Amino acid sequence: xxxxxxxxxxxxxxxxxxxxAKALDGxxxxxxxxxxxxxxxxxxxxxxxxxxxxxxxxxxxxxxxxLRNQKNVTVILGDVTGIDVERxxxxxxxxxxxxxxxxxxxxxxxxxxHSYFGHDEWAPVAPGLKTLEDALEIRxxxxxxxxxxxxxxxxxxxxxxxxxxxxxxxPTGVEMAGxxxxxxxxxxxxxxxxxxxxxxxxxxxxxxxxILAAYSPELSDKAKRQLEKLGVVVRTQSQVSHIDAEGVTxxxxxxxxxxxxxxxxxxxxxxxxxxxxGVPLDKxxxxxxxxxxxxxxxxxxxxxxxLASYTGPDGKHVPGVSPAAKQMGRCAAGNVLLHxxxxxxxxxxxxxxxxxxxxxxxxxxxQLGKFEFSGFPAWLFWLFVHVYFLIGFRNxxxxxxxxxxxxxxxxxxxxxIIGNEEIPQQDLRCRM
Amino acid sequence: xxxxxxxxxxxxxxxxxxxxAKALDGxxxxxxxxxxxxxxxxxxxxxxxxxxxxxxxxxxxxxxxxLRNQKNVTVILGDVTGIDVERxxxxxxxxxxxxxxxxxxxxxxxxxxHSYFGHDEWAPVAPGLKTLEDALEIRxxxxxxxxxxxxxxxxxxxxxxxxxxxxxxxPTGVEMAGxxxxxxxxxxxxxxxxxxxxxxxxxxxxxxxxILAAYSPELSDKAKRQLEKLGVVVRTQSQVSHIDAEGVTxxxxxxxxxxxxxxxxxxxxxxxxxxxxGVPLDKxxxxxxxxxxxxxxxxxxxxxxxLASYTGPDGKHVPGVSPAAKQMGRCAAGNVLLHxxxxxxxxxxxxxxxxxxxxxxxxxxxQLGKFEFSGFPAWLFWLFVHVYFLIGFRNxxxxxxxxxxxxxxxxxxxxxIIGNEEIPQQDLRCRM
Numbered sequence: 001x002x003x004x005x006x007x008x009x010x011x012x013x014x015x016x017x018x019x020x021a022k023a024l025d026g027x028x029x030x031x032x033x034x035x036x037x038x039x040x041x042x043x044x045x046x047x048x049x050x051x052x053x054x055x056x057x058x059x060x061x062x063x064x065x066x067l068r069n070q071k072n073v074t075v076i077l078g079d080v081t082g083i084d085v086e087r088x089x090x091x092x093x094x095x096x097x098x099x100x101x102x103x104x105x106x107x108x109x110x111x112x113x114h115s116y117f118g119h120d121e122w123a124p125v126a127p128g129l130k131t132l133e134d135a136l137e138i139r140x141x142x143x144x145x146x147x148x149x150x151x152x153x154x155x156x157x158x159x160x161x162x163x164x165x166x167x168x169x170x171p172t173g174v175e176m177a178g179x180x181x182x183x184x185x186x187x188x189x190x191x192x193x194x195x196x197x198x199x200x201x202x203x204x205x206x207x208x209x210x211i212l213a214a215y216s217p218e219l220s221d222k223a224k225r226q227l228e229k230l231g232v233v234v235r236t237q238s239q240v241s242h243i244d245a246e247g248v249t250x251x252x253x254x255x256x257x258x259x260x261x262x263x264x265x266x267x268x269x270x271x272x273x274x275x276x277x278g279v280p281l282d283k284x285x286x287x288x289x290x291x292x293x294x295x296x297x298x299x300x301x302x303x304x305x306x307l308a309s310y311t312g313p314d315g316k317h318v319p320g321v322s323p324a325a326k327q328m329g330r331c332a333a334g335n336v337l338l339h340x341x342x343x344x345x346x347x348x349x350x351x352x353x354x355x356x357x358x359x360x361x362x363x364x365x366x367q368l369g370k371f372e373f374s375g376f377p378a379w380l381f382w383l384f385v386h387v388y389f390l391i392g393f394r395n396x397x398x399x400x401x402x403x404x405x406x407x408x409x410x411x412x413x414x415x416x417i418i419g420n421e422e423i424p425q426q427d428l429r430c431r432m
Numbered sequence: 433x434x435x436x437x438x439x440x441x442x443x444x445x446x447x448x449x450x451x452x453a454k455a456l457d458g459x460x461x462x463x464x465x466x467x468x469x470x471x472x473x474x475x476x477x478x479x480x481x482x483x484x485x486x487x488x489x490x491x492x493x494x495x496x497x498x499l500r501n502q503k504n505v506t507v508i509l510g511d512v513t514g515i516d517v518e519r520x521x522x523x524x525x526x527x528x529x530x531x532x533x534x535x536x537x538x539x540x541x542x543x544x545x546h547s548y549f550g551h552d553e554w555a556p557v558a559p560g561l562k563t564l565e566d567a568l569e570i571r572x573x574x575x576x577x578x579x580x581x582x583x584x585x586x587x588x589x590x591x592x593x594x595x596x597x598x599x600x601x602x603p604t605g606v607e608m609a610g611x612x613x614x615x616x617x618x619x620x621x622x623x624x625x626x627x628x629x630x631x632x633x634x635x636x637x638x639x640x641x642x643i644l645a646a647y648s649p650e651l652s653d654k655a656k657r658q659l660e661k662l663g664v665v666v667r668t669q670s671q672v673s674h675i676d677a678e679g680v681t682x683x684x685x686x687x688x689x690x691x692x693x694x695x696x697x698x699x700x701x702x703x704x705x706x707x708x709x710g711v712p713l714d715k716x717x718x719x720x721x722x723x724x725x726x727x728x729x730x731x732x733x734x735x736x737x738x739l740a741s742y743t744g745p746d747g748k749h750v751p752g753v754s755p756a757a758k759q760m761g762r763c764a765a766g767n768v769l770l771h772x773x774x775x776x777x778x779x780x781x782x783x784x785x786x787x788x789x790x791x792x793x794x795x796x797x798x799q800l801g802k803f804e805f806s807g808f809p810a811w812l813f814w815l816f817v818h819v820y821f822l823i824g825f826r827n828x829x830x831x832x833x834x835x836x837x838x839x840x841x842x843x844x845x846x847x848x849i850i851g852n853e854e855i856p857q858q859d860l861r862c863r864m
Contacts (some may be wrong), residue, residue: 037849038575038579038849039847039848039849055487055488055489055490055846056487056846056848056850057487057845057846057848058487060848061845062623062847062848064623064624065623065843065847065852067576068622068623069622071625073625074582074625074626075582075623075625076579076582076583077576077579077580077582077849078583092583099583130459132848132850133850136850141468144470144509147470147508148509149508150506150507150508150509151508151509151510151524151531159433190500190501191494191496191497191500191507192496193503193506194503194506197642231611286657303830356855395845397833398833399829401829401830413489414487414488415470415471415489415494415497416470416471416472416488416489416492416494416564417469417471417509418488418564418565429557
């Protein structure tokens with residue numbers, strides 16, 4: 001009824017794409033998995049790279065190494081520049097001659113990047129955290145800020161180097177703020193001669209009236225108090241109206257916060273590849289998929305993970321988290337095979353196992369159905385879950401070892417500044 | 433007789449500068465150690481970062497962390513742009529206002545970089561290996577080359593991506609060539625679908641008539657045979673006359689080798705800071721120092737490590753290796769104190785404990801005085817020595833663990849490509 005071996009192209013080697021590839025193991029199909037980076041990234045621990053707790057290879061592994069024993073997968077490193085759903089081709093790079101891959105079925109799993117809400121000029125001064133490059137850039141800025149403070153004789157300038165603003169009270173912003181406070185108040189304590197590290201300020205700015213809004217108000221409140229215990233200044237209802245190299249402006253009355261390091265954790269925008277499919281997108285640029293995760297009029301094209309906008313039969317919108325991406329990957333892979341064999345496809349049903357957010361040393365919040373807990377037990381649970389799901393036995397051991405060492409000593413072993421561009425001394429346009 | 437606390441500035445936190453700082457611990461002096469990077473680098477293992485065997489933090493540690501308990505040291509991250517030996521000041525960065533450090537004694541230990549023998553245009557196409565940035569750039573190029581080969585349908589172009597040329601048969605060139613062969617022939621074996629990895633070529637080009645010329649001809653010959661056993665093509669008396677993005681040209685008759693990855697291990701040039709001292713330099717730009725490592729007319733200025741050109745009382749020139757830099761650091765520190773107390777300074781005497789060079793898996797050569805050995809015993813000895821001298825208990829454990837894992841599995845855990853610039857497809861100007 002069908003050709004013996006059909007060709008499935010998967011774009012993206014994140015949680016969704018990788019899971020889809022694994023679910024398509026076997027004699028039915030040949031798979032080409034295309035990603036613009038060579039590694040699968042365990043994004044939930046990316047903030048640890050940004051804060052020098054883990055090195056890059058501890059939370060990432062080459063996609064082709066993960067799939068080395070699955071002989072029906074060819075992994076291609078390349079930037080997908082076009083999708084032609086009519087001709088069923090995917091273009092890689094800018095080389096029209098031989099950068100084209102035809103497909104019988106396509107799974108698009110390219111995820112999401114940052115959104116600066118129309119203020120792309122903020123990107124260079126307030127990097128976000130989505131890729132290893134992002135994490136290493138933030139690590140460089142954070143570590144360099146302390147170095148510049150150490151050699152800065154003017155008090156106001158020095159304190160601007162010691163001020164860190166995190167924009168956005170979602171999981172990334174909360175993790176970053178909590179860990180930055182640990183670095184400033186504990187890790188670096190005995191290492192500087194000219195700095196009073198009590199002057200370190202970590203300020204978390206959230207536009208709405210509470211942080212971690214996906215959780216219950218009680219857990220939000222607990223998270224806020226745990227952050228404050230770590231030394232973070234948490235400011236809700238604080239909308240950022242301007243960011244430049246010397247700080248941020250908050251609210252309509254233009255309050256100015258001097259800070260040479262600003263980290264963006266506020267907005268998420270779906271991968272621009274969604275537009276190439278020529279189907280309706282939601283406000284965040286995500287592709288609105290049908291009940292089986294395929295797109296309208298193209299039962300052979302599936303969109304999964306953070307790029308997909310999907311509302312289940314229960315009326316709930318599926319959140320952009322890794323368990324959802326994995327479940328979608330398995331569902332889409334199954335539907336590719338069902339469709340290929342002329343059978344009806346399955347409706348995607350998201351199974352929500354609960355949510356976890358870490359705040360910092362010994363602090364986390366957990367929401368498992370109706371069951372909520374926080375503090376040290378939640379942190380231990382978070383640790384266990386994250387190490388468990390980390391790909392690769394070696395990485396698990398390394399991460400556990402690094403964390404055990406960091407826990408007892410407060411030390412962070414990856415405090416290496418790579419890329420040493422001179423940051424110009426500027427005049428501070430701040431009231432201090 | 434002297435001021436209670438004099439100020440010593442040390443430029444450079446490598447083996448020499450760090451050892452000098454440690455030797456100056458105590459109540460006699462205040463020390464400012466200035467480096468343009470924040471970390472001490474264990475350079476002998478840098479090739480492991482370049483070949484994805486180790487992550488950057490495994491072989492480096494923040495200088496201020498290493499010296500955190502030595503309270504008389506202030507560590508400054510900064511680029512030294514000038515030394516004024518008359519006014520006794522060191523300038524950092526381009527900020528004249530407050531980037532100046534006065535000194536009573538100065539130790540310059542800024543080491544060496546690459547020399548392209550007047551062909552600086554080769555630098556972008558043939559990176560050398562001196563810093564972590566260099567190592568990560570080489571790692572990126574090597575890993576990306578295999579990725580581009582996998583998606584290249586034209587045979588000649590594909591084979592150019594699978595060809596690796598290492599220029600220079602010194603220790604760095606030999607380590608790189610041996611490890612590249614291991615990656616091509618073993619590590620990546622099961623991971624590519626379109627590539628025949630038997631087509632991988634690793635070519636080591638040496639201008640003189642033998643590799644590792646600092647060793648005896650017998651050991652050179654053994655090293656050559658060990659490299660060939662690993663699959664490296666070793667070509668001596670092969671002078672490179674041209675390098676571009678597509679390959680190298682060898683010798684006068686212009687033989688062309690097509691290779692998209694070229695690594696430079698040939699020339700070393702002393703740090704340009706030596707010129708600032710206004711004293712005679714040798715041909716390689718090194719500062720010719722006196723018997724106590726100070727410079728002419730300035731008994732308060734010392735030059736140590738790879739930047740120093742020193743011929744001992746035995747008539748032997750001290751080589752640019754880490755044990756020599758450390759010994760010089762201790763000697764210069766002692767002489768700073770002796771001079772300060774009005775006592776005669778000591779003559780530097782280099783104690784040569786022998787030389788070790790690794791070639792690859794199970795292969796190394798060792799020359800300890802008159803005692804020479806090679807192969808697996810030399811490799812084990814090399815391993816022991818390098819792990820022993822690595823700074824930091826954690827790093828030793830991590831490196832040992834990574835090596836044990838790599839040894840049994842041939843896997844290299846740091847195979848992460850960071851920075852994904854599109855390499856343009858070019859027409860190969862090669863005979864193939």
